[in-house]
Amino acid sequence: MKKIHIILIVLLAALLMGLTVLFGNLSTYQTINEAIKNKGKTVSIVAMLDTTKPVVYNPVKNPNYFSFSIRDTVGSTILVVYHNAMPTDFRKAEKLVLKGSVQDNHFECKEILMKCPSKYEDKEQLQFSKNTKN
Amino acid sequence: MNYQNEQVIFGILGKSFIYIATLTALMATYIFFKIFHQQKENQLLTNKLTYRIGNVLLWIHVATTWAAFGLLFYLLLGHYYQYQYVWQHSSNSLSKAYLLSAMWEGQEGSFLLWIICQSAIIGIFLQQKNSLLKPGILAIMAFAQVLLITNILGIFHLGHNPFELLRDTIKDPIFDNSNYVSMIADGRGLNRLLQNYWMVIHPPFLFMGFALCLVPFSFVVTSLWKKDFKQWVQPTLIWTVIGMCILGCGLIMGAAWAYEDLNFGGYWAWDPVENSSLVPWLVGVAGIHALLITKYTKQAQKTALFFLGITYILVLYSTYLTRSGILGNTSVHSFTDMNLGLHLLIIIALQLIPFLVLYFKNQKYVQVVHAEEKILSREFFMLIGALLIILCSIYIIGATSLPVFNKIFGTHFALGENAIHSYNRVLVWALAVIVFLIAIGQFLKYKNTDATYLFKKIFISTSFTMLLFLIVLMVVLTPFLKYGYIYWAAICVAILFSLYALVNNIFYIFNVLKRNMKKAGSALSHAGFGLMMVGALISSSQKKAISNTQISKFQFSEFTPEMMAENITFIRNQPVGMDKYIVTYLQDSVDNKTDKNYYRLDFKDTATQSVFSLYPNAYINNMPGMEGLMTSPATKHFWNQDIFIYVSSIPKPMDTKDYHTHIFKKGDTVFRQGDGFAIVKDFKTRSMKGNPEMQFSDKDTGYLVEVVGQDLKQQPFTKNLLALQVGGQWMRQVDTIPNLGMLYIENVNTKNAQISVWDLAENPDFITVRAYVFPYILLLWGGCILMTIGFLYSAYARFKYKL
Numbered sequence: 001m002k003k004i005h006i007i008l009i010v011l012l013a014a015l016l017m018g019l020t021v022l023f024g025n026l027s028t029y030q031t032i033n034e035a036i037k038n039k040g041k042t043v044s045i046v047a048m049l050d051t052t053k054p055v056v057y058n059p060v061k062n063p064n065y066f067s068f069s070i071r072d073t074v075g076s077t078i079l080v081v082y083h084n085a086m087p088t089d090f091r092k093a094e095k096l097v098l099k100g101s102v103q104d105n106h107f108e109c110k111e112i113l114m115k116c117p118s119k120y121e122d123k124e125q126l127q128f129s130k131n132t133k134n
Numbered sequence: 135m136n137y138q139n140e141q142v143i144f145g146i147l148g149k150s151f152i153y154i155a156t157l158t159a160l161m162a163t164y165i166f167f168k169i170f171h172q173q174k175e176n177q178l179l180t181n182k183l184t185y186r187i188g189n190v191l192l193w194i195h196v197a198t199t200w201a202a203f204g205l206l207f208y209l210l211l212g213h214y215y216q217y218q219y220v221w222q223h224s225s226n227s228l229s230k231a232y233l234l235s236a237m238w239e240g241q242e243g244s245f246l247l248w249i250i251c252q253s254a255i256i257g258i259f260l261q262q263k264n265s266l267l268k269p270g271i272l273a274i275m276a277f278a279q280v281l282l283i284t285n286i287l288g289i290f291h292l293g294h295n296p297f298e299l300l301r302d303t304i305k306d307p308i309f310d311n312s313n314y315v316s317m318i319a320d321g322r323g324l325n326r327l328l329q330n331y332w333m334v335i336h337p338p339f340l341f342m343g344f345a346l347c348l349v350p351f352s353f354v355v356t357s358l359w360k361k362d363f364k365q366w367v368q369p370t371l372i373w374t375v376i377g378m379c380i381l382g383c384g385l386i387m388g389a390a391w392a393y394e395d396l397n398f399g400g401y402w403a404w405d406p407v408e409n410s411s412l413v414p415w416l417v418g419v420a421g422i423h424a425l426l427i428t429k430y431t432k433q434a435q436k437t438a439l440f441f442l443g444i445t446y447i448l449v450l451y452s453t454y455l456t457r458s459g460i461l462g463n464t465s466v467h468s469f470t471d472m473n474l475g476l477h478l479l480i481i482i483a484l485q486l487i488p489f490l491v492l493y494f495k496n497q498k499y500v501q502v503v504h505a506e507e508k509i510l511s512r513e514f515f516m517l518i519g520a521l522l523i524i525l526c527s528i529y530i531i532g533a534t535s536l537p538v539f540n541k542i543f544g545t546h547f548a549l550g551e552n553a554i555h556s557y558n559r560v561l562v563w564a565l566a567v568i569v570f571l572i573a574i575g576q577f578l579k580y581k582n583t584d585a586t587y588l589f590k591k592i593f594i595s596t597s598f599t600m601l602l603f604l605i606v607l608m609v610v611l612t613p614f615l616k617y618g619y620i621y622w623a624a625i626c627v628a629i630l631f632s633l634y635a636l637v638n639n640i641f642y643i644f645n646v647l648k649r650n651m652k653k654a655g656s657a658l659s660h661a662g663f664g665l666m667m668v669g670a671l672i673s674s675s676q677k678k679a680i681s682n683t684q685i686s687k688f689q690f691s692e693f694t695p696e697m698m699a700e701n702i703t704f705i706r707n708q709p710v711g712m713d714k715y716i717v718t719y720l721q722d723s724v725d726n727k728t729d730k731n732y733y734r735l736d737f738k739d740t741a742t743q744s745v746f747s748l749y750p751n752a753y754i755n756n757m758p759g760m761e762g763l764m765t766s767p768a769t770k771h772f773w774n775q776d777i778f779i780y781v782s783s784i785p786k787p788m789d790t791k792d793y794h795t796h797i798f799k800k801g802d803t804v805f806r807q808g809d810g811f812a813i814v815k816d817f818k819t820r821s822m823k824g825n826p827e828m829q830f831s832d833k834d835t836g837y838l839v840e841v842v843g844q845d846l847k848q849q850p851f852t853k854n855l856l857a858l859q860v861g862g863q864w865m866r867q868v869d870t871i872p873n874l875g876m877l878y879i880e881n882v883n884t885k886n887a888q889i890s891v892w893d894l895a896e897n898p899d900f901i902t903v904r905a906y907v908f909p910y911i912l913l914l915w916g917g918c919i920l921m922t923i924g925f926l927y928s929a930y931a932r933f934k935y936k937l
Binding site for chain 1: 507509514517518521522525528529532533536545546547548549550551552553556559560563564699700701702703705764765782783785898900902904
């Protein structure tokens with residue numbers, strides 16, 4: 001066996017190890033009910049803001065406490081706590097992708113991704129400024 | 135309907151350019167493939183008529199693509215908003231430089247930019263003297279152009295043409311008017327985040343880099359086709375070095391843009407957009423190393439062919455990832471889905487499949503040299519390094535492609551809790567080995583190296599590195615234990631070997647090359663890479679959130695979410711300690727030209743008493759689809775660290791509902807906050823009749839209220855409020871008392887005054903920010919520059935001295 005083959009095997013083993021680490025730490029997209037069942041496990045949830053519940057963020061009191069409720073497509077809801085500032089375009093989002101885990105009775109959120117309506121989709125509703133061009 | 139002033143001629147012209155460019159490229163592909171197929175080594179078919187026709191066709195192609203680009207820019211310059219692309223991506227207020235960023239903001243414009251870059255390369259190849267491979271290279275490049283151009287064709291459901299009229303792309307009643315052109319006063323404008331000089335210069339570099347990846351691809355495919363593996367090595371080497379230099383520049387500028395203008399909180403976030411451009415660079419660099427082995431030892435040729443061929447495919451794949459919308463839920467970037475997914479996949483397949491077929495069919499014709507392998511040889515180190523880089527690429531592209539994986543297999547995977555750490559924790563190990571190989575490899579000779587020679591050469595630099603590392607360990611580094619001891623150890627090892635790579639490569643120039651700079655390109659770029667990694671490892675592992683008030687410097691216990699809180703709120707004029715600074719939020723001001731709000735924060739160093747101000751900015755974006763608060767950071771650069779701050783929240787805009795009306799008697803307090811207060815001293819009503827300046831009637835009344843007090847700095851002030859009742863109409867004026875609030879008169883009678891008050895103490899003016907320290911980040915940028923110089927020099931020297 002040539003030396004390069006030994007090295008190749010070592011490198012392959014390293015790659016496998018790396019990928020094992022990667023896959024071992026993957027989270028999965030889950031519904032709220034599944035996330036509650038897997039308490040403490042990091043998951044991603046795709047949901048909408050539950051507009052019937054309050055959205056709490058008071059930066060003067062505590063800039064690192066933001067809470068709201070979400071509702072997923074099945075209709076289940078849960079309180080979300082995000083120890084960070086309220087994302088600035090939060091209320092405009094039509095879909096939220098949250099990463100975190102269920103703790104006690106709330107969802108401890110680590111990362112919020114907001115999906116805003118794509119600029120191509122709402123092209124029909126755009127307004128023109130109907131002034132006269134100079 | 136006949137529209138006035140529509141100037142459809144530009145659209146017709148632009149579309150014609152694109153159609154002609156497509157047709158000429160298509161015909162040239164056919165012609166050059168045919169010539170390439172017939173051409174034999176001993177009879178070059180230069181003078182055949184078809185060859186000349188092919189040349190002319192390609193020149194027309196080059197000219198029309200550039201003309202299309204020029205015309206689109208002309209339309210942007212002239213604000214021809216009847217054209218959809220112009221209307222969608224620019225506005226009157228945009229300065230000329232940013233019209234360039236508007237040019238490549240959209241899918242169509244950026245494809246056009248890529249196309250003209252490839253056109254320029256075709257132009258260069260057209261002028262080169264004929265060789266066996268040349269027609270093949272031209273054919274492959276022309277074919278690549280055909281495929282790219284389909285993205286902006288706009289016919290047969292292929293892509294979207296940048297020269298569409300607005301009225302053909304959207305429905306609106308405005309188009310019922312024959313003079314609608316004069317009614318569209320302004321365009322939608324350019325995303326503010328792209329109004330940055332990095333966005334003017336970084337896309338051309340990136341797309342030129344992408345385009346240059348086509349050159350090695352063409353050489354690889356033609357060599358495989360002709361089973362001729364002698365001619366490709368030298369030209370491919372030079373072209374790929376130039377390509378990777380420019381692509382690398384593009385990546386670095388992208389990182390600088392992210393650092394300067396985005397609130398990612400850093401220069402690299404392992405975002406899919408960044409990853410997908412990084413991977414072709416990594417594979418291209420691995421390809422360069424494999425090709426060097428081929429050049430000097432005739433080995434590893436198959437590896438070089440594969441790596442350099444696949445680079446361009448990875449460029450296309452990165453385009454697929456970022457433009458098809460498949461990344462969906464995983465990226466912060468808002469990708470515009472123009473249904474290009476399937477289209478781009480077909481483009482990839484049309485180039486990947488022929489490449490793979492040729493590779494596996496003809497790679498057996500590559501001459502394999504059997505030589506005794508020595509571990510202490512440059513080619514051995516380079517090969518291991520190249521393979522490691524490929525492993526990193528596989529890891530990065532694999533993790534980035536999870537959404538693709540999910541789509542194919544119907545799974546629901548996402549990266550772990552901390553996406554950035556998912557990359558770092560694995561790649562830091564590979565990096566440590568790679569920089570070690572770089573440190574030693576430079577001193578090795580091809581074929582074999584004497585161990586004692588090596589030891590003698592690196593003895594001093596090794597000792598020097600050890601010393602340097604000890605200093606860094608003592609002075610610069612504080613343990614970063616958020617991810618455990620093992621990860622911290624890996625970072626330290628990577629820093630040590632990165633320093634080693636830097637020091638050894640500099641020593642190599644002085645000790646081995648004896649300052650003969652002809653061959654110094656590689657040592658310079660590797661030293662640059664070492665320096666860059668030292669900077670990256672130190673600045674990102676020692677990056678510290680100074681706005682985090684709850685965490686102590688040394689933290690050994692469990693991290694709770696509250697401890698990770700990194701936002702801090704500053705109420706106006708109230709100093710707060712942050713790290714070694716006393717920070718005060720003083721004022722906000724609007725830049726009328728850009729509508730950006732600048733917040734002034736004064737940092738006072740508690741040790742030296744020196745003060746500096748930072749102005750992070752924010753603005754409300756009203757552009758449809760992108761509404762929200764957009765903020766950009768401000769950075770204070772010191773030689774050894776950057777203070778980096780951005781706004782994460784601002785108060786709601788002031789609302790008239792927040793005014794409250796109270797009844798005041800003389801001596802009543804209106805405001806009180808800290809040392810500041812305001813008291814109603816006196817009020818009166820007065821008939822306005824007989825006023826010499828204006829004509830008032832009997833019933834017109836003036837109301838006066840005198841408010842006195844002192845401000846927060848105990849400076850006394852007097853404010854005279856005034857309101858008028860003229861012809862039964864109230865004329866009220868809002869007055870501001872700095873740092874206390876705003877107020878206006880409702881009504882005044884003999885006993886009391888009714889005043890509406892907006893009290894700052896109830897509606898504090900505040901901003902919430904996040905602030906970080908990036909230590910020694912200058913090393914990172916210095917390394918980037920050194921590496922780029924090394925790349926450039928290496929390409930130049932190989933060209934000039936035929937190395």
